[in-house]
Amino acid sequence: MTAYIQFLIDVLSLGGAYALMALGLVIVYGILRLVNFAYGELIMVTGYTMFLLGGSALPWIVMAAIGVLMAILAGIATDYVAFRPVRAKSVTAVLITSFAFSTLLQNAALLFISPRPRNVPLPDIFSETVHFAGIVTPARNLITIATAVILLAVFAWVMKRTVLGIAMRAAATHFTMARMLGVPANLIISTAFAISGFLAGIVSLFWIGRIGSVVPGIGLEPLLVAFIATVIGGMRSLQGAVLGGFLLAFIDTGLNYSLPQELLKFRDAFTFSLVILILLWRPAGLMKGPASGQRT
Amino acid sequence: MLDVAALELRYGAIRAVRDVSLTVGEGELVALLGANGAGKSSTLRAIAGAHKPASGTIRLNGENVTNQSPERMVRNGVAMVPETRDVFPDLTVAENLRLGAFTRRSDEAGVDEDTQRMFRLFPILSERAEQAGGTLSGGEQQMLVIARALMSRPRLLLLDEPSLGLAPTIVGRIFDMIAELKSGGLTMLLVEQNAAKALAVADRAYVMRSGEIAAEGTAADIAAASDLKALYLGG
Amino acid sequence: MAGMKDTALTLVILIALVVALVVGAEIAEIRLFGRIATNLCISLVLVLGLQVFMGNSGILSFAHIGFMGVGAYTSAVLTIPAQMKGMALPDLYPVLAAIQLSPYIAILIGGLTAAVVAALVSYPLMRLSDAAAVITSFALLVVLHTVMLHWSEITNGPRTLFGIPKATDLYLAAGIAILAIIGAMLFRESRTGLLLRATRDDETAAGAIGADVSRLRWKAFIISALFAGIGGALWGHFITSFSPKAFYLKETFVILGMLVIGGAPTVSGAVIGVFLVTFSFEVLRAFEASLNAAKIFTGQVVGVTEIVLALAMIAILILRPGGLFATMEIGVLFGRRRQKASEGEKQ
Numbered sequence: 018m019t020a021y022i023q024f025l026i027d028v029l030s031l032g033g034a035y036a037l038m039a040l041g042l043v044i045v046y047g048i049l050r051l052v053n054f055a056y057g058e059l060i061m062v063t064g065y066t067m068f069l070l071g072g073s074a075l076p077w078i079v080m081a082a083i084g085v086l087m088a089i090l091a092g093i094a095t096d097y098v099a100f101r102p103v104r105a106k107s108v109t110a111v112l113i114t115s116f117a118f119s120t121l122l123q124n125a126a127l128l129f130i131s132p133r134p135r136n137v138p139l140p141d142i143f144s145e146t147v148h149f150a151g152i153v154t155p156a157r158n159l160i161t162i163a164t165a166v167i168l169l170a171v172f173a174w175v176m177k178r179t180v181l182g183i184a185m186r187a188a189a190t191h192f193t194m195a196r197m198l199g200v201p202a203n204l205i206i207s208t209a210f211a212i213s214g215f216l217a218g219i220v221s222l223f224w225i226g227r228i229g230s231v232v233p234g235i236g237l238e239p240l241l242v243a244f245i246a247t248v249i250g251g252m253r254s255l256q257g258a259v260l261g262g263f264l265l266a267f268i269d270t271g272l273n274y275s276l277p278q279e280l281l282k283f284r285d286a287f288t289f290s291l292v293i294l295i296l297l298w299r300p301a302g303l304m305k306g307p308a309s310g311q312r313t
Numbered sequence: 314m315l316d317v318a319a320l321e322l323r324y325g326a327i328r329a330v331r332d333v334s335l336t337v338g339e340g341e342l343v344a345l346l347g348a349n350g351a352g353k354s355s356t357l358r359a360i361a362g363a364h365k366p367a368s369g370t371i372r373l374n375g376e377n378v379t380n381q382s383p384e385r386m387v388r389n390g391v392a393m394v395p396e397t398r399d400v401f402p403d404l405t406v407a408e409n410l411r412l413g414a415f416t417r418r419s420d421e422a423g424v425d426e427d428t429q430r431m432f433r434l435f436p437i438l439s440e441r442a443e444q445a446g447g448t449l450s451g452g453e454q455q456m457l458v459i460a461r462a463l464m465s466r467p468r469l470l471l472l473d474e475p476s477l478g479l480a481p482t483i484v485g486r487i488f489d490m491i492a493e494l495k496s497g498g499l500t501m502l503l504v505e506q507n508a509a510k511a512l513a514v515a516d517r518a519y520v521m522r523s524g525e526i527a528a529e530g531t532a533a534d535i536a537a538a539s540d541l542k543a544l545y546l547g548g
Numbered sequence: 549m550a551g552m553k554d555t556a557l558t559l560v561i562l563i564a565l566v567v568a569l570v571v572g573a574e575i576a577e578i579r580l581f582g583r584i585a586t587n588l589c590i591s592l593v594l595v596l597g598l599q600v601f602m603g604n605s606g607i608l609s610f611a612h613i614g615f616m617g618v619g620a621y622t623s624a625v626l627t628i629p630a631q632m633k634g635m636a637l638p639d640l641y642p643v644l645a646a647i648q649l650s651p652y653i654a655i656l657i658g659g660l661t662a663a664v665v666a667a668l669v670s671y672p673l674m675r676l677s678d679a680a681a682v683i684t685s686f687a688l689l690v691v692l693h694t695v696m697l698h699w700s701e702i703t704n705g706p707r708t709l710f711g712i713p714k715a716t717d718l719y720l721a722a723g724i725a726i727l728a729i730i731g732a733m734l735f736r737e738s739r740t741g742l743l744l745r746a747t748r749d750d751e752t753a754a755g756a757i758g759a760d761v762s763r764l765r766w767k768a769f770i771i772s773a774l775f776a777g778i779g780g781a782l783w784g785h786f787i788t789s790f791s792p793k794a795f796y797l798k799e800t801f802v803i804l805g806m807l808v809i810g811g812a813p814t815v816s817g818a819v820i821g822v823f824l825v826t827f828s829f830e831v832l833r834a835f836e837a838s839l840n841a842a843k844i845f846t847g848q849v850v851g852v853t854e855i856v857l858a859l860a861m862i863a864i865l866i867l868r869p870g871g872l873f874a875t876m877e878i879g880v881l882f883g884r885r886r887q888k889a890s891e892g893e894k895q
Contacts, residue, residue, distance in 0.1 A: 052679050102866040108678050109608045110865045113808055117865075120801050121858035124851030132850060180418045183408045187401045193363055194399045199387030199416035199465055237797070241690060244683055252679065286694040289687040296687075297672050300680040 019151045028263070028270045030158035033165025034220050036262030038239055039246035040172065041216035043258040045209045046247070047189040049104065051111045055095050055119035056243060057236020059217035060224060062091040064231030065126055067222075068135040077140040085218030091122070092214025093207055100206075119236070126233040134230035143226045161223045168219065169259060172212075176255065181208065189253065241285075248292045251304030260304065314339045314500050315360065315469055320369035322355050329355045330524045333369070337469065342491070342501045344511040344532065347521035353504040354396075356521070357471050360502070361393040362386040373469070388416050392467030396474055400454045400461075402447025406438050409446050409457055413464030424464070431460040434490075452483035459490065470494070472503045476510060488514055512536040555737055558879030562729050562819045566592070569823075570722045582718055588826045589721035590783045592819060595806045596725075596732040597775025599818035601768045602807065604741050606748035607677065609769070610685045610800055611670075612776050614692030615662040617795030619777025620784035621696065621703050623658035624712045627651050627785070632711040639701045651715030655781040662777025667770045674765040677751070689800070696792035703792060710789035716782045724782060728775055732815045740767050798854075805857045809864050811871025816878035821871065828860075829853050 045053050063084040070080040099114040145156045176182035187195040188205045196202055217239075224239060225231055242265065250261020265288070272284055295303065315337040322330040330352040337343045345353045358364040360371055362383040371379045373389055381389070392413075401409055410431060414424040432439035435456045441449060446457060455475055462470060475491070476484040484507065492514050495501065505511035512518060518535040520528040528535065566589065573585035598612045626649045628636050633645050649657070673684050696703050703709060735741045744764040747754035755761055784790060802825070810821020832853040839849045864871060 046679070050679065052682060098862065102862075103869065106865070106869045109606065110869055112608050112682055113804065114862050114865050116801065116804070117858040117861040120854055121862075124854040124858070127851035128849065128855065132848075180411060180415060183404060183412050184415060186408075187404060187412050190401050190403060191399065193383065194395060194401070195412070196383040197361055197363055197387065197393045197395065198412055198461065199384050200412070201384040202382070244686065248683060282698040283694060286691045286698075289690045289694070292687045293673065293684050293691075296676060296680050296684050300676055 022150070022152055023154065024270065024274065026152070026154050026158055026162070028267050029165075030161040031270060032263035032266030033161050034223050034262075035242055035246050035266050036259040037165055037168060037216045038220045038243040039250065039258035039262045040169075040255060041213040041220070042243040043247050043250075043252065043255060044185075044216075045213050047253045047255065048185065048192065048205060048209050049100065049111075050253075051100065051104070051108065052115070053095060053100075053213070054112060054115040054240070055099060055122065056213065056217060057238075057240030058119050058122040059088045059091050059095075059214050059236070060221040060239050061122065061126060061231065061233065061236045063088045063218045063221035064137055064225045064235055065130060065135070067137045067225070068130070068231055071136065071138045077138060080138060081222055084221065085215060088218030088221065089211050089214035092210040092217070096206060096210040100210075123233045123236070130233075132233065134232045136230050137225050139226055139229060157223065157226055164219065164223070168216070185209065241289075245288055245292050248295055248302050251302035253301060254304040257302060257304030261302075314341075314374055315502065316372040316375075317356075317360065318370050318372070320356065320359060320371070321367045322352070322359055322364060323367045328367075328524060330359070333521070333524075333526055335519050335526065335529070337500060337502050340498055340500055341516045342495045342503060342514060344508075344515035344518040345502060345504045345521060346506075346508045346511060346518055346535075347527075349506065350523075351521040352524040353521050354473055357393070357473050357502065357504050360386075361391060361471055363393075387465055387467075390466075390468035392462035392465045392470050394458050394462045394470065394472045394475060396477055400446035400449070400457050402445060404446055405443050406446060406449070406457060407442045409461050410438075410464055413461035416465055427464055427466070431463065435460055452479050452486070455479060455483070455487055456490075459487075463494075468500060470499055470501045472501060472505075474504055474506060476505065476507045484510065509536075554877065554879040554883050555733060556879070557883055558816060558877040559730060559733055561878050561882065562733075562816060563726050565819065565823065566722050566725055566729070570718055573718060584826065584830055586716065586718045586721045586786060588822060589718070589725040590716070590779055590786065591803070591806060591822045591826060592725040593721075593728045593775055593779035593782065594803050595810075595818045595822050596728040596815065597772045597779060598803055598807050599812060599815060600732050600735050600775060601765075601772035603812045603814065603818070604736065604744040604748065604768055605765045607681050607765070608685070608804075609772070610682065611666075611688040611692065612772065613795050613800045613803060614689045615666055615773040615776035616780035616783070616799070617692060617696050617792065618662040618665055618773075619655075619658035619780030620790065620795070621709070622661040622777070623651065623654040623781035624709055624784050625702055626654040626657060627713050627715075628711045629713070636709060636711040637701070637704055641701055644702075651713055651785050655715075655778060655785065658781030658784075659774045659778035662780070663770050663774040666773030667766070670769045670773075671762070671766050674762040674769065689796070693792060693796050696795065706792060708789050708791045712784050712788045712790075714785060714788050716786035721782055721786070724778065728778075729815065729819060731771075731775070732818070735768070735771060736815055740764055744768055801854070802857065805861050808861050808871055811873035813870055813875060814873040814877050816876075817871050817873035820873060820878070824872075825857065828856070832856055 042053065042056050045051070066084040066087040067080055070083060095115065095118060099118040100111055103110040103114050142160070143157045146153055147156050147159060176186055184195060184200045185205060185208065188200060192202070195205070220239065225235070246261035246265045247258050248261070249264055250259070251257030268288065269284070272281065272287070276284065317336070318334045320330060320333040321328065333352070333356055335343070335345070345356065347353050355364060359366050362381050362385060366379060370377055373391065378386065378389060401412070404412065407428070410428050411424065414427065417424060437453055438456060438460060441453065446454065449457060459475070472491070475487050479487065488510050491501070491503065495514065503511055503515065512532045512535060515532040518530065518532050519526050520535065528538070569585050569588065573581045594616060598609065601607070601609055625637070625640070625644055626647055630646060630648050633640055669688065673681070676684055697706050743754065743759045747759055747761045747764060751761060806821040806825045807818055809825060810819065811817025836849050836852050868874060
């Protein structure tokens with residue numbers, strides 16, 4: 018029994034982080050039909066902000082808030098640098114500019130900070146463990162689960178109950194029509210990037226919380242995770258992204274528990290082959306997005 | 314109120330509309346008629362800001378609004394009723410209406426009041442308020458897009474083929490609705506293939522053929538012109 | 549109209565560039581120039597390979613560098629001297645341990661292996677477009693990388709594989725680069741190339757005239773992988789030791805940058821892009837090195853080259869979305885100018 022609960026906690030804490038990450042990628046993809054390759058670097062931005070603030074006397078929570086804010090700003094910057102100028106030209110152009118922007122940020126970190134890992138301040142509670150009902154688990158895992166649940170609930174509420182949320186959903190279906198109702202394109206797109214940055218920033222706190230340090234290449238793995246999760250869940254469906262995140266966490270954790278060490282190292286090859294197979298079977302991912310849709 | 318001069322629209326190398334000039338006065342209902350592919354809907358979309366003109370000017374109350382964005386046009390008081398299927402299928406009826414009032418979102422009391430007014434105007438929408446837009450019938454969707462456009466309290470309403478693909482009884486109801494809006498003083502530009510119905514409610518009309526204005530006049534004159542059919546068929 | 553004459557002229561100009569490079573490097577007799585020129589020729593093979601697929605199909609492929617790795621590892625395994633294999637690849641399968649081929653044959657086999665792998669895995673992927681196509685190609689790169697990283701028997705795992713015999717010199721690299729230019733040009737003007745370009749401009753219309761889009765893309769992808777494999781093997785026999793790290797996102801970025809700046813739709817673009825980026829990289833590296841030598845900054849100065857390349861790519865895509873040579877091959881441009889000049893004389 019305890020083994021099951023242990024497994025469940027592992028899946029939920031990993032899945033919560035994955036789900037938030039996937040959501041951040043899909044919110045932009047759903048509206049623009051464009052993949053943001055610089056998404057992983059938003060996680061890096063939060064990490065380095067925390068590192069730079071590390072020496073200060075600020076309470077951790079303030080540092081974290083500034084870190085997340087920087088990720089939001091970096092997300093909006095991605096729009097202005099990599100998306101807005103080439104959006105109308107071609108899909109390929111945007112993919113390349115966002116890839117270039119990602120390299121730009123990474124190398125800026127390399128140049129101005131360091132290629133070597135830099136320590137990030139962590140709150141004490143992250144390193145504590147919790148004992149209950151025979152289970153030992155890092156408090157961090159439980160905090161991740163709680164944060165994910167709260168954020169997903171808030172996110173759902175915003176999308177369902179606020180005019181801006183309704184407008185975002187409408188824009189993901191039919192962007193031009195939404196504009197013909199007075200929804201400003203730039204507001205929607207900037208909001209999408211800001212939400213994307215916010216989610217990445219929050220995830221970053223937990224992602225880096227596991228490792229305790231940040232390197233320029235830290236964004237790659239979260240980006241890959243977000244890719245897989247969104248493809249599993251449906252690239253244009255917000256619910257799908259969340260589902261995909263938890264499913265991927267379940268698969269990963271399951272493989273971790275069951276695969277022999279020999280094969281475990283090929284785990285990424287397995288999951289990415291799965292991505293290819295799913296996309297072949299259903300090019301839009303498992304869950305269908307909004308009914309119609311066109312690129313702008 | 315609306316003054317379009319020498320409008321030209323292109324889709325790549327194709328000139329879909331050329332040298333189209335038309336006016337719509339305050340409180341007028343003007344019909345824009347023509348066969349399929351004559352360029353009526355493109356003209357309407359250009360007025361709504363959704364298609365950038367290659368040349369020509371669009372003026373609203375004397376102000377040049379030629380290259381303004383669709384969202385800006387809504388704030389200028391122009392609302393578009395697109396073809397039926399442009400309801401947001403995943404949004405509920407209530408959400409669709411709320412989105413229609415996006416530009417007035419800070420005026421919550423006013424928006425609520427208007428929503429209730431729309432529900433009185435279209436009782437069926439009230440019954441379906443929490444249903445997804447995509448589950449409505451064609452006629453209900455048409456009512457929804459009209460109601461949604463009215464939610465922005467427009468001064469000029471653009472209607473794109475409101476009778477397209479609807480059953481005759483429903484077409485009748487839609488046109489009654491349009492007549493009622495007209496008597497309420499709303500200025501409208503109506504694109505229609507159903508010339509008889511449109512001319513019955515319109516003050517004036519323009520007939521388009523292969524991207525150009527082929528005829529214009531009062532609704533009565535156009536209706537009386539014996540070659541109306543010929544104008545349509547390009548003879 | 550781009551006729552035979554323009555194509556021939558383009559080939560002459562592009563090949564002359566490579567010849568000039570070789571002659572220049574020989575005259576200079578500086579070791580460093582020879583290295584740079586050889587690297588440039590290898591990049592030509594790789595970038596032209598990417599151009600064959602991306603330029604003609606209009607679809608971005610991330611997997612290209614993965615096939616470079618396939619070629620490099622294949623050729624390495626087939627050529628490392630038997631007595632060294634015990635050290636370099638302790639876990640190698642006995643069947644392969646005994647084999648020791650001439651590098652020249654192994655380079656070819658490296659290319660063919662990459663082509664075969666590409667042919668096997670890619671056919672179903674070719675019907676995807678837009679984001680799905682890019683994400684699958686990205687996924688394919690990750691899969692290839694993961695396999696290279698962990699298939700210790702063949703690759704020595706994440707560790708550096710050493711002991712690869714040096715076989716690539718400037719002449720060999722330049723010769724293959726010239727073949728690659730001719731190959732890419734022939735493909736572009738071939739029936740498959742023309743149809744594929746038609747699908748790039750309008751997929752539906754090309755489908756309507758009976759073009760099997762997936763099949764056309766597949767052919768281009770295989771040829772593209774062949775180039776990548778040969779390029780990778782050439783590189784392996786030049787550098788003589790490498791690890792899977794060499795075939796991942798950083799290299800992808802450089803190769804992609806060369807193609808995008810030069811202009812993916814044309815062979816001339818690919819070639820000019822390689823020359824431009826290689827030379828600017830060398831200048832920037834020298835700048836980085838002098839900064840480091842001067843010790844102005846406390847740490848090592850790294851990443852300047854990538855930052856400049858990234859900015860250049862973004863700027864090009866904003867200002868000239870197709871790259872420097874977006875539609876016309878260099879021969880066509882020269883041809884026109886000549887024609888205009890002669891017309892001017894007549895008047």
